[in-house]
Amino acid sequence: MNPSTKQLKWFNSEHAHSALAALDEKSLPQHIAIIMDGNGRWAKRQGKPRLFGHKAGVASVREMIASCVELDIPYLTIYSFSSENWSRPEDEVSGIMKLFVEVLTREIVNLNAQNVRVKLIGDIDALPEKTRLAFAECVQSTAANTGLTLVVALNYGARQDIVSAVKAITSEVHEGDLSSDDVTSELISSRLSTSGIPDPDFMIRTSGETRLSNFLLYETAYTELYFTDTLWPDFNRDALLDALLSFQDRNRRYGGL
Ligand code: FPP
Numbered sequence: 001m002n003p004s005t006k007q008l009k010w011f012n013s014e015h016a017h018s019a020l021a022a023l024d025e026k027s028l029p030q031h032i033a034i035i036m037d038g039n040g041r042w043a044k045r046q047g048k049p050r051l052f053g054h055k056a057g058v059a060s061v062r063e064m065i066a067s068c069v070e071l072d073i074p075y076l077t078i079y080s081f082s083s084e085n086w087s088r089p090e091d092e093v094s095g096i097m098k099l100f101v102e103v104l105t106r107e108i109v110n111l112n113a114q115n116v117r118v119k120l121i122g123d124i125d126a127l128p129e130k131t132r133l134a135f136a137e138c139v140q141s142t143a144a145n146t147g148l149t150l151v152v153a154l155n156y157g158a159r160q161d162i163v164s165a166v167k168a169i170t171s172e173v174h175e176g177d178l179s180s181d182d183v184t185s186e187l188i189s190s191r192l193s194t195s196g197i198p199d200p201d202f203m204i205r206t207s208g209e210t211r212l213s214n215f216l217l218y219e220t221a222y223t224e225l226y227f228t229d230t231l232w233p234d235f236n237r238d239a240l241l242d243a244l245l246s247f248q249d250r251n252r253r254y255g256g257l
Contacts (some may be wrong), residue, residue, distance in 0.1 A: 038207030038231030083157035115147030122156030
């Protein structure tokens with residue numbers, strides 16, 4: 001692609017300039033989903049507590065948001081806290097919850113300045129009140145923005161989401177509002193918490209793990225997967241451009257010829 005001056009300013013390494021030149025803007029994904037993994041190991045390598053890694057991970061989140069904005073990628077979903085993450089040590093969980101409040105309070109201005117709209121998926125009600133309110137404020141304050149949609153998965157688990165959708169559908173069938181013949185894959189999509197958001201066409205997982213870990217299981221039927229050994233706090237703009245180059249080289253056939 002022929003990058004704009006603004007893009008060249010943002011992606012300012014030599015590597016980034018040659019990657020941008022090789023990227024075809026028509027082959028960029030429309031929705032990137034990211035499993036941000038490796039914060040704990042990143043911190044441990046430096047002899048620091050795990051929370052230090054989560055704090056460093058926030059800088060990568062900012063970089064991904066700004067990159068998607070600069071590249072006109074309309075949707076970014078980040079796995080910020082899974083329904084399984086509660087089993088971590090109590091001080092780590094409370095540290096992450098506090099970090100969310102700090103980051104959201106600080107970043108609302110930047111999100112609005114970048115025209116980013118924040119949406120949440122997952123069981124928000126189970127979060128500590130301060131965290132819940134900080135996210136609610138962020139969603140409300142950015143609701144009218146029309147640029148990048150940032151979907152934050154919080155206390156999210158794909159199986160739990162599918163169970164809720166099935167419960168909603170069976171109750172509608174029971175009430176007579178739906179017949180079982182109405183149940184299609186589109187109807188199921190419409191009852192998931194990601195309803196209205198296009199399925200991700202690209203999913204990135206950092207830190208060398210190669211699992212989906214209960215993230216967007218229904219929505220990723222045709223998603224291209226990208227795994228990298230880079231730990232999340234080291235995943236920067238250059239790393240994103242490498243991932244995008246890999247995406248554009250793939251031959252996407254949706255099961256056809
Ligand atoms: C995974 O690394 C990371 C998390 C469970 C938390 C990620 C949260 C952030 C980066 C903050 C996001 C901020 C906002 C505002 C949404 P890990 O702890 O599993 O690392 P490990 O596999 O090395 O132990």
